[in-house]
Amino acid sequence: MATQRDIARTAGVSVAVVSAVLNGTTHTRMSEATRARVIQAMENLDYQPNQAARSLRLNRTGMIALILHKLDNPVYTHLLRGVYAAAAERGGTVLLGDAETMRSGSQFVTRLLSHGTVDGILIRDDRLYDDDVMAELRSHPKPILSLDYAQDHPWVSIDDCRAGEIATRFLLNLRHRRIVFIGGATGHAFRQRYLGYQQEMQQAGLEPAPHLATGFGEQAGADGLRQALQLPAAPTAVVVNNIMSAVGVLAAARDLGIAVPDQLSVVGIHDVGLMEHLRPAVTAVRMPMYELGRAGVHGLYELMAGRPCAGGIIANPEPELVVRDSATALADA
Amino acid sequence: MATQRDIARTAGVSVAVVSAVLNGTTHTRMSEATRARVIQAMENLDYQPNQAARSLRLNRTGMIALILHKLDNPVYTHLLRGVYAAAAERGGTVLLGDAETMRSGSQFVTRLLSHGTVDGILIRDDRLYDDDVMAELRSHPKPILSLDYAQDHPWVSIDDCRAGEIATRFLLNLRHRRIVFIGGATGHAFRQRYLGYQQEMQQAGLEPAPHLATGFGEQAGADGLRQALQLPAAPTAVVVNNIMSAVGVLAAARDLGIAVPDQLSVVGIHDVGLMEHLRPAVTAVRMPMYELGRAGVHGLYELMAGRPCAGGIIANPEPELVVRDSATALADA
DNA sequence: CTACGGTGAATTAACGATACGTCACCTAAG
DNA sequence: CTTAGGTGACGTATCGTTAATTCACCGTAG
Numbered sequence: 001m002a003t004q005r006d007i008a009r010t011a012g013v014s015v016a017v018v019s020a021v022l023n024g025t026t027h028t029r030m031s032e033a034t035r036a037r038v039i040q041a042m043e044n045l046d047y048q049p050n051q052a053a054r055s056l057r058l059n060r061t062g063m064i065a066l067i068l069h070k071l072d073n074p075v076y077t078h079l080l081r082g083v084y085a086a087a088a089e090r091g092g093t094v095l096l097g098d099a100e101t102m103r104s105g106s107q108f109v110t111r112l113l114s115h116g117t118v119d120g121i122l123i124r125d126d127r128l129y130d131d132d133v134m135a136e137l138r139s140h141p142k143p144i145l146s147l148d149y150a151q152d153h154p155w156v157s158i159d160d161c162r163a164g165e166i167a168t169r170f171l172l173n174l175r176h177r178r179i180v181f182i183g184g185a186t187g188h189a190f191r192q193r194y195l196g197y198q199q200e201m202q203q204a205g206l207e208p209a210p211h212l213a214t215g216f217g218e219q220a221g222a223d224g225l226r227q228a229l230q231l232p233a234a235p236t237a238v239v240v241n242n243i244m245s246a247v248g249v250l251a252a253a254r255d256l257g258i259a260v261p262d263q264l265s266v267v268g269i270h271d272v273g274l275m276e277h278l279r280p281a282v283t284a285v286r287m288p289m290y291e292l293g294r295a296g297v298h299g300l301y302e303l304m305a306g307r308p309c310a311g312g313i314i315a316n317p318e319p320e321l322v323v324r325d326s327a328t329a330l331a332d333a
Numbered sequence: 334m335a336t337q338r339d340i341a342r343t344a345g346v347s348v349a350v351v352s353a354v355l356n357g358t359t360h361t362r363m364s365e366a367t368r369a370r371v372i373q374a375m376e377n378l379d380y381q382p383n384q385a386a387r388s389l390r391l392n393r394t395g396m397i398a399l400i401l402h403k404l405d406n407p408v409y410t411h412l413l414r415g416v417y418a419a420a421a422e423r424g425g426t427v428l429l430g431d432a433e434t435m436r437s438g439s440q441f442v443t444r445l446l447s448h449g450t451v452d453g454i455l456i457r458d459d460r461l462y463d464d465d466v467m468a469e470l471r472s473h474p475k476p477i478l479s480l481d482y483a484q485d486h487p488w489v490s491i492d493d494c495r496a497g498e499i500a501t502r503f504l505l506n507l508r509h510r511r512i513v514f515i516g517g518a519t520g521h522a523f524r525q526r527y528l529g530y531q532q533e534m535q536q537a538g539l540e541p542a543p544h545l546a547t548g549f550g551e552q553a554g555a556d557g558l559r560q561a562l563q564l565p566a567a568p569t570a571v572v573v574n575n576i577m578s579a580v581g582v583l584a585a586a587r588d589l590g591i592a593v594p595d596q597l598s599v600v601g602i603h604d605v606g607l608m609e610h611l612r613p614a615v616t617a618v619r620m621p622m623y624e625l626g627r628a629g630v631h632g633l634y635e636l637m638a639g640r641p642c643a644g645g646i647i648a649n650p651e652p653e654l655v656v657r658d659s660a661t662a663l664a665d666a
Numbered sequence: 667c668t669a670c671g672g673t674g675a676a677t678t679a680a681c682g683a684t685a686c687g688t689c690a691c692c693t694a695a696g
Numbered sequence: 697c698t699t700a701g702g703t704g705a706c707g708t709a710t711c712g713t714t715a716a717t718t719c720a721c722c723g724t725a726g
Contacts, residue, residue: 001448001474003712014676019714027715029674046472052388052449053712056681061385062444071413077405084434084441093444096429101417108417111395111426115334116385116682139379141334218610247610254612274607277551277580279587336682347706352684360685362704386682389711449712669726677718682711689706696699 002045011041071098074272082293104132143303163319164196167267174329176237180209182224184241185216221248243270265327281324335378344374404431407605415626437465476636496652497529500600507662509570515557517574518549554581576603598660614657
């Protein structure tokens with residue numbers, strides 16, 4: 001509860017000096033002895049600056065918002081780490097929200113839109129939010145950076161198309177020909193991955209299968225595999241768009257008596273720790289999520305400083321295949 | 334960028350009236366016509382209140398902090414929902430942090446400790462944080478509520494001991510006698526669950542096995558199973574303390590050629606969506622995490638209002654066994 | 667002896683929102 | 697006719713911090 005005025009009184013100086021000590025301001029000078037007295041007083045009274053007053057005065061809060069679609073999606077683990085780390089480097093704090101809280105008129109949106117709450121917004125997969133919410137967000141006076149391709153504001157993204165290519169190419173190299181593509185929800189990223197799959201298939205002179213069960217999560221994977229088995233020619237391999245859908249693919253395969261990888265090879269996009277612990281352990285394309293988080297924060301700080309943000313697709317590191325046990329070579333026909 | 338003063342000027346009233354319209358203050362009255370003019374002006378100028386100024390004036394931010402140990406732990410999914418929902422009901426916003434960001438001297442802690450950032454703190458498993466951090470937090474002038482048993486400040490908790498009992502009792506009823514208890518990290522909750530296991534074993538006249546592989550996550554489960562097989566008499570059933578460790582138990586069982594549930598029954602504590610999609614699907618004790626979140630928020634608001642928080646263990650709903658495929662009855666010996 | 671520059675600090679005006687105290691005006695009761 | 701009370705609104709201090717401006721003092725050069 002101690003304020004700068006209390007410090008000033010105890011140290012026998014003015015608040016200006018206290019503020020100057022705190023901020024290392026060169027404008028207001030003081031002797032070393034005075035500075036020491038002030039610091040002593042701050043420690044004695046256990047002084048903690050009032051962020052609200054600072055924010056008001058400086059028109060800057062030191063907080064950025066990070067809005068994700070499903071917070072409990074394990075692919076965000078490293079993204080979060082990257083964002084927190086980069087924000088900490090810049091002296092910032094992160095206000096985390098998820099899609100649940102992003103309904104139009106919700107407390108979270110209202111607060112985000114107010115001045116003096118955050119200095120900028122990092123948003124992932126903005127196509128998943130209400131149009132109303134997005135319109136409101138765009139009217140926000142502070143910068144917004146998308147962690148996904150975006151038409152109408154700055155963005156950085158991982159190379160989703162490349163991930164689709166890598167997974168498909170890997171299966172092609174294992175001599176698979178009947179490869180299907182399963183799962184993924186409606187975001188741009190998910191379509192990009194399918195695009196990568198399509199391109200590789202076509203380049204190999206094969207007909208890409210339609211995008212099956214474009215939903216999200218475990219159930220979409222199970223549904224997708226069942227749908228795939230209805231196709232004229234049963235697939236020998238599957239690219240799973242959303243990694244958690246891979247869990248569903250494995251479960252459905254087990255339920256249907258299909259052995260993985262002997263009768264069906266599975267490759268997931270996005271690697272999470274869980275994949276290592278499934279049986280069979282799932283071969284997956286690791287995406288640079290940590291770096292995406294860092295790049296997002298740094299880009300946002302550029303925008304906040306009034307500079308343009310270069311943005312674009314993160315090229316370093318590239319998506320990388322982590323080979324485990326869920327995919328194997330097809331014997332020659 | 335429009336402030337109340339801008340609204341006041343445009344509507345031809347004083348800022349006092351604008352504020353009154355905004356807050357529905359009865360103190361400053363106005364005619365319906367005036368109110369309408371003010372509202373019109375607010376819409377025209379796209380007015381958004383400045384939270385920093387409000388916080389400063391009111392000495393209240395409308396934000397509460399929620400600090401969790403591992404944000405990506407799926408057991409938090411429903412806890413988060415409960416917290417967000419209850420906070421929204423109270424008109425509050427949630428600032429989410431995880432243990433990563435809770436190092437002493439970190440940006441997050443510093444900000445949390447400052448005035449004018451949050452009105453209260455909800456913390457889970459506070460034994461997992463640095464002593465330094467906890468000491469700092471406790472010196473925080475705003476209320477802290479633990480979502481876990483705590484000695485030195487208010488708390489609410491789920492019934493961890495009961496969960497251990499339920500899992501163990503279930504296996505005992507299936508005629509299992511050699512039941513081990515695996516995994517769990519160092520928190521109080523984890524010890525309570527082991528206690529529940531111990532009690533049930535002793536009540537059945539059996540010798541409880543030592544608490545194996547008291548770590549966290551998938552690997553702890555795998556390690557625990559391997560350790561269990563070193564015991565003089567191999568177990569026929571396992572209670573898994575942390576649910577994600579169940580994934581590791583299943584993987585190790587597969588690797589060792591042990592069939593689940595035919596040769597080994599597995600019951601997990603804490604139910605998450607993933608369990609339904611593993612093969613075999615994992616029988617687990619569902620804990621009322623959503624309600625824990627709600628109870629935590631409501632308790633915290635009580636504390637913030639200066640009232641005592643009843644706290645204690647959440648009795649309704651009770652932990653509930655969700656029977657799936659990973660446990661089966663033991664044939665009579 | 668005076669003017670001047672440098673040092674070390676105090677005063678004060680914002681930042682935007684809120685709520686207390688005040689006030690002008692009008693109506694109706696005494 | 698006076699006045700109490702109700703209605704509708706204004707002025708302003710305040711929250712804690714920052715930074716621009718101002719100021720007092722002292723040593724030294726002219």
